[in-house]
Amino acid sequence: MIKKAIAIMTSGGDSPGMNAAARAVVRTALYEGVQVYGIKDGYDGMLKDDIIELTSRSVSDIIQRGGTFLGTARCPEFKTPEGRRKGYENLKKRGVEGLVIIGGDGSLTGGSLLSKETGIPIVGLPGTIDNDVWGTDYTIGCDTAANTIVDALNKLRDTASAHRRIMIVEVMGHKSGWLAMESGIAGGAEYVLVPEVKYDLDQMCEDIKAQYAAGKRYSIIVIAEGAGDGMGLGKIVEEKTGIDTRVSVLGHIQRGGSPTVEDRMKASMLGEKAALALISGASDVVFGFEQGKVVSINLFDSVNNKKTLDPELVRLARVLA
Ligand SMILES: Nc1ncnc2c1ncn2[C@@H]1O[C@H](COP(=O)(O)OP(=O)(O)OP(=O)(O)O)[C@@H](O)[C@H]1O
Ligand SMILES: O=P(O)(O)OC[C@H]1O[C@](O)(CO)[C@@H](O)[C@@H]1O
Numbered sequence: 657m658i659k660k661a662i663a664i665m666t667s668g669g670d671s672p673g674m675n676a677a678a679r680a681v682v683r684t685a686l687y688e689g690v691q692v693y694g695i696k697d698g699y700d701g702m703l704k705d706d707i708i709e710l711t712s713r714s715v716s717d718i719i720q721r722g723g724t725f726l727g728t729a730r731c732p733e734f735k736t737p738e739g740r741r742k743g744y745e746n747l748k749k750r751g752v753e754g755l756v757i758i759g760g761d762g763s764l765t766g767g768s769l770l771s772k773e774t775g776i777p778i779v780g781l782p783g784t785i786d787n788d789v790w791g792t793d794y795t796i797g798c799d800t801a802a803n804t805i806v807d808a809l810n811k812l813r814d815t816a817s818a819h820r821r822i823m824i825v826e827v828m829g830h831k832s833g834w835l836a837m838e839s840g841i842a843g844g845a846e847y848v849l850v851p852e853v854k855y856d857l858d859q860m861c862e863d864i865k866a867q868y869a870a871g872k873r874y875s876i877i878v879i880a881e882g883a884g885d886g887m888g889l890g891k892i893v894e895e896k897t898g899i900d901t902r903v904s905v906l907g908h909i910q911r912g913g914s915p916t917v918e919d920r921m922k923a924s925m926l927g928e929k930a931a932l933a934l935i936s937g938a939s940d941v942v943f944g945f946e947q948g949k950v951v952s953i954n955l956f957d958s959v960n961n962k963k964t965l966d967p968e969l970v971r972l973a974r975v976l977a
C-alpha cells in the first residue's frame with residue numbers, strides 16, 4: 657500500500673496520448689490523497705534529479721496535445737546497474753514509494769530491472785507508436801500515428817492516380833511492422849513491406865507492371881523503415897518496372913499531433929488503472945487492452961516476450977491488395 661507519494665515518467669519515443677495517460681495518473685492519485693512527482697525527460701531526469709511535484713493544474717490543458725509535457729529521452733546510462741541505482745536514490749530521498757512508467761518495450765525493460773534491483777513497486781503503461789509491447793494489442797499513440805499515415809496515403813493516392821505513378825511511403829517501425837501494417841491496410845496500400853516478412857521484390861515489380869498493363873492508375877507501397885530504405889527501394893522499383901515512381905518519407909510527423917479519441921480514451925482508462933493499482937499495492941504489472949478490455953500483464957512476461965506481427969493482418973493486406 658502506498659501512503660504518501662508516487663512518481664510518474666514518460667520514456668523512449670514520445671507518443672500521442674502520453675499526456676492523457678499522465679493526466680489520468682496524476683488526477684487519480686491526487687483524488688486518492690497521494691502526492692505525485694513528475695520525472696522530467698525519462699530516465700535522464702531521474703538520474704539528473706530533475707523531478708518536480710505535480711498538482712492537478714500541472715496537467716491542465718494537455719489532454720489534447722501530442723508529445724509529453726514531462727519530456728522524454730533515451731538514456732544509455734540507465735542501462736547500467738550504477739545508473740539505475742543513482743536514479744533510485746533520487747526517488748528514495750523524496751519518499752517516492754512507487755513509479756508509473758509510460759513508454760515502449762525498452763522503457764519497460766528498464767523499469768523491470770529497476771524493480772528487480774531496488775524493489776520499488778512499478779506499474780507500466782505501453783506508450784509507443786510502434787505497438788510492439790507484448791501482452792497488449794493496444795499501445796498509446798499507435799492509433800493517432802496510423803491516422804496520420806492514412807491521411808498522408810489518401811493525399812498521395814490522389815496525386816499518384818493523377819500521374820499513373822507508383823508511390824512509396826516509408827513509415828516508422830525500426831523493428832516492428834505493426835504501424836505499417838495497420839495504416840497500410842486502412843489506407844488501402846497495394847503492398848505493405850515490414851521487417852517481419854520477407855518480400856520478393858522482382859515478383860512485386862512484375863505484378864505491378866501487369867496491373868498497369870491491365871489499366872491500373874497507381875500503386876501504393878508502404879514500407880516500414882526496418883524493412884528497408886524507401887528512397888533506395890524507389891530507385892529499384894522504377895528501374896525494374898519502368899513506371900514513374902515517387903517516394904515520401906513521413907518521418908517524425910508520425911509521432912506528433914493531437915491524439916485521436918481512441919488514444920485519449922484508452923490512455924485515460926489505463927492511467928486511472930495504473931494509479932489505483934500502484935496505490936493499492938500492485939507492482940510489476942503493465943496495463944493494456946486485449947479485445948477491447950483492460951488487462952494487466954506481468955511486467956517481466958511483457959519485457960521477456962516479443963510481440964509478433966499478427967499473421968491475419970499480413971494475410972488480409974495481401975488479399976485486399
Ligand atoms: N535493456 C535495457 N536496460 C535498461 N534500460 C533500458 C533498456 N532498454 C531501454 N532502456 C531505457 O529505456 C529508454 C527507452 O528505450 P527505447 O529507446 O528502447 O524506447 P522505447 O521505450 O522502446 O520506446 P519507442 O520504441 O517507442 O521509442 C532507453 O534510452 C534506456 O534508458
Ligand atoms: O527519432 P528517434 O527518437 O530516434 O526515434 C525513432 C524511432 O522511434 C520510434 O518512432 C518509436 O517511437 C521508432 O518507430 C523509430 O525507429
Ligand SMILES: [Mg+2]
Nearest residue numbers: 760761762786
Ligand atoms: Mg521500443
